[in-house]
Amino acid sequence: MVSIHLILFLAFGAVAAAGAINLLVQRHPINAALSLIAVMAALAGEYMLLGAEFVAAVQVIVYAGAIMVLFVFVIMLLNAGVEEQTKGSRVAILFGIPGMLLGSLLIAWVVLKHSGTGDVAVGALPGAPNVIGQLLFHEFLLPFEVTSILILIAIMGAVVLASKPPVPGGAPAKKVQD
Amino acid sequence: MPIGLYILASVIKSAIVLFVLLTSVAYTVWLERKVVGHMQNRWGPTRVGPFGLLQPAADGLKFLFKEDLTPPHVYKPLFLAAPLIAVVFALTSISVIPFGNDVVIGGYVIPLQITTDVNTGLLLILGVTSIGVYGVALAGWSSNNKYSLLGGLRASAQMVSYEISLGLSLVGVLIMAGSFSLRDIVHAQQGHFWGFIPNWNIFHGQIIGFFCYLMAAYAETNRIPFDLPEAETELVAGYHTEYSAMKFAMFFMAEYANMITVGCLATLMFLGGWNGPLFGPPVLQAILPVFWFVAKVFCFLFLYIWVRGTLPRFRYDQLMAFGWKFLLPVALANLIATAIAVAW
Numbered sequence: 420m421v422s423i424h425l426i427l428f429l430a431f432g433a434v435a436a437a438g439a440i441n442l443l444v445q446r447h448p449i450n451a452a453l454s455l456i457a458v459m460a461a462l463a464g465e466y467m468l469l470g471a472e473f474v475a476a477v478q479v480i481v482y483a484g485a486i487m488v489l490f491v492f493v494i495m496l497l498n499a500g501v502e503e504q505t506k507g508s509r510v511a512i513l514f515g516i517p518g519m520l521l522g523s524l525l526i527a528w529v530v531l532k533h534s535g536t537g538d539v540a541v542g543a544l545p546g547a548p549n550v551i552g553q554l555l556f557h558e559f560l561l562p563f564e565v566t567s568i569l570i571l572i573a574i575m576g577a578v579v580l581a582s583k584p585p586v587p588g589g590a591p592a593k594k595v596q597d
Numbered sequence: 598m599p600i601g602l603y604i605l606a607s608v609i610k611s612a613i614v615l616f617v618l619l620t621s622v623a624y625t626v627w628l629e630r631k632v633v634g635h636m637q638n639r640w641g642p643t644r645v646g647p648f649g650l651l652q653p654a655a656d657g658l659k660f661l662f663k664e665d666l667t668p669p670h671v672y673k674p675l676f677l678a679a680p681l682i683a684v685v686f687a688l689t690s691i692s693v694i695p696f697g698n699d700v701v702i703g704g705y706v707i708p709l710q711i712t713t714d715v716n717t718g719l720l721l722i723l724g725v726t727s728i729g730v731y732g733v734a735l736a737g738w739s740s741n742n743k744y745s746l747l748g749g750l751r752a753s754a755q756m757v758s759y760e761i762s763l764g765l766s767l768v769g770v771l772i773m774a775g776s777f778s779l780r781d782i783v784h785a786q787q788g789h790f791w792g793f794i795p796n797w798n799i800f801h802g803q804i805i806g807f808f809c810y811l812m813a814a815y816a817e818t819n820r821i822p823f824d825l826p827e828a829e830t831e832l833v834a835g836y837h838t839e840y841s842a843m844k845f846a847m848f849f850m851a852e853y854a855n856m857i858t859v860g861c862l863a864t865l866m867f868l869g870g871w872n873g874p875l876f877g878p879p880v881l882q883a884i885l886p887v888f889w890f891v892a893k894v895f896c897f898l899f900l901y902i903w904v905r906g907t908l909p910r911f912r913y914d915q916l917m918a919f920g921w922k923f924l925l926p927v928a929l930a931n932l933i934a935t936a937i938a939v940a941w
Contacts, residue, residue: 449675449738456731463724476720484727485757488734492753495738495746547716548777 428468435461448494452487459483471546602705610711611692618691622853623653629902636906663842668740671839675739680840680847683732687851687858690725693718694861695780697871697886709887710780718779719771722862723764726817730756732851733819733826737836748835751913752819752826758920759816759823765928766809769935770798770866783870797869802938807867809928814859816920818852820901822908825916860897861890868893 438457445451459482466475545554555563627642627649634641642649667676695710695718712718730753737749771777774785788796799807816823827835837848864870873889875882911919 449735453675453731456728460728472717473720476717476724479724480720480727484724484730485760488727488730488753488757491731491734491738492750492757495734495750495753548720549775 424468428465431461431464431468434458435465449491452490452494455490456483456487459487469546473546473548473551606705606707607711610707614691614696614711615688618688618854618857619850621857622850623657625853625856625898626656626849627653628898629905632899632902633906636903657846660843660846665842665844668742668839670741672739672741675735676839677844679732679736679739680844680851681732682735683729683851684847684854686725686729686732687854690722690729690858691854691861693721693779694858694865695783695870696890700883708780717777719767719777719782719862719866722858723760726855726858727756727760729851729855732848733836736840736848737826740836740839742839744832744834745836745838748826748828748832748838752836755816755819755823755825755916755920758917759813759924762809762920762924762928763813763817765925765932766806766813767866768932769803769806772932772935772939773798773801773803779865779870783865783872786869787872795869795872797867797872799867802935803867803931805927805931806935807863809924809931810863810867812919812924813928814863815901815904816916818855818859820852820856821905822911823916824910825913828910830910856898856901857894860894860901863897864890864893868897 435458438454438461442451442454442458445454459478463475463478463483466472466478545551630652631641631649642652645651645655667673692711695708697709699706699708701707733752733756734749737745737747737752740746770782774782776782776785786795786797786801790796790801794800815821819826825835826832827837832838837845840848871886871890873885875885877885
């Protein structure tokens with residue numbers, strides 16, 4: 420008997436794959452962005468099925484809810500039009516597709532060799548928020564802090580890029596008062 | 598519980614919650630018109646039924662029979678999808694909200710909640726509401742109208758900005774309860790201290806968190822004083838300028854359903870959920886928790902309307918400055934203070 424778990428897994432997988440293909444095929448940027456949101460949401464469903472509730476929720480909040488909103492925001496702001504179709508390059512067809520297949524085979528091989536093909540019970544791996552919190556702040560404290568410093572540097576870089584450079588030798592920029 | 602009964606119970610619960618939610622949406626609109634009317638020395642709706650109580654039904658019929666106009670220059674697929682997205686996600690987020698303790702019917706334990714008690718219920722609500730932004734943003738963009746576009750842009754920027762403060766204001770409560778489960782958070786607020794003050798989070802050092810939540814929630818639901826996305830004086834009607842009939846009604850429903858969800862969340866997180874004095878015969882004791890829950894949500898909704906009748910609208914730069922330069926630091930300070938107090 421096919422379990423409902425397997426049916427849901429295949430359904431979410433199909434949505435994710437269809438969304439990813441649609442993302443490539445669509446010519447309007449906003450439709451492409453919306454397909455990407457569908458992919459993110461389907462992946463969140465898969466995480467949920469695997470018992471990783473926290474990762475699923477964060478996937479929806481951060482990727483589908485925050486990052487993609489900014490994508491859509493930028494597309495709306497620039498009012499980007501329909502993308503122009505090129506004929507496609509021969510290099511991409513000759514080397515790109517075989518290269519992609521080779522790359523995914525390599526990744527699959529490494530993953531299978533590392534973790535084996537045995538089944539993992541739902542909830543066997545850490546997925547609950549309190550367990551993840553314990554892991555992050557005890558076992559993986561150093562990588563966690565290093566990542567946060569990396570993000571801090573990225574934020575500072577964004578602030579520097581967004582602020583207007585002072586005009587050399589000119590009058591100081593007028594401050595806007597509210 | 599066998600799977601068939603489980604599905605039956607879920608369907609019945611969903612139907613009841615949806616019916617109650619949509620009815621409360623309709624009557625919140627009535628309440629708002631009535632209360633704001635009295636605040637402005639008017640009567641509000643009086644013609645349809647006693648005290649205008651049938652006004653929501655009349656409005657619903659009117660929305661159904663109005664011409665459903667689609668302007669010629671819109672981007673049709675998204676123009677049609679946007680109100681659906683808004684209303685679907687607004688109605689979905691109620692599904693993880695618990696309304697009371699478990700009920701035992703015929704030997705089966707049935708939680709008063711559509712889904713079972715998921716460990717990350719709160720995060721699911723935050724996720725679903727953050728996806729709800731797309732309804733507003735896409736409506737503004739697909740309408741192909743400068744006022745709609747400005748409204749959609751304002752809405753997405755505002756909601757992304759205030760989501761951070763909203764999330765941070767709730768973390769203090771999470772630290773105190775030690776769980777993401779809304780049921781555990783309510784259970785952590787049982788009892789009294791100093792003899793009579795209820796053990797709610799708002800009286801337990803989270804008053805600043807509650808204030809931050811309140812401000813961020815008003816901005817998230819696009820309500821006065823933060824209703825910039827639909828500011829009538831500058832943007833006609835903002836993102837839903839081009840919508841008519843039932844499509845407009847869907848945005849309206851989404852807005853009020855979001856208000857109710859936000860009220861439920863405030864009740865669960867800060868106001869003690871369904872905790873309250875229990876007395877009387879067993880039947881009354883079974884109903885009272887749900888009554889307290891509904892009463893608290895009602896107070897929250899009344900506050901929404903009260904604020905609408907009192908405050909003027911912010912300017913957009915003031916809104917952004919308030920969100921980033923005041924609300925976010927205050928929410929962060931509250932979080933750090935709570936963490937230190939709990940660790941003590």
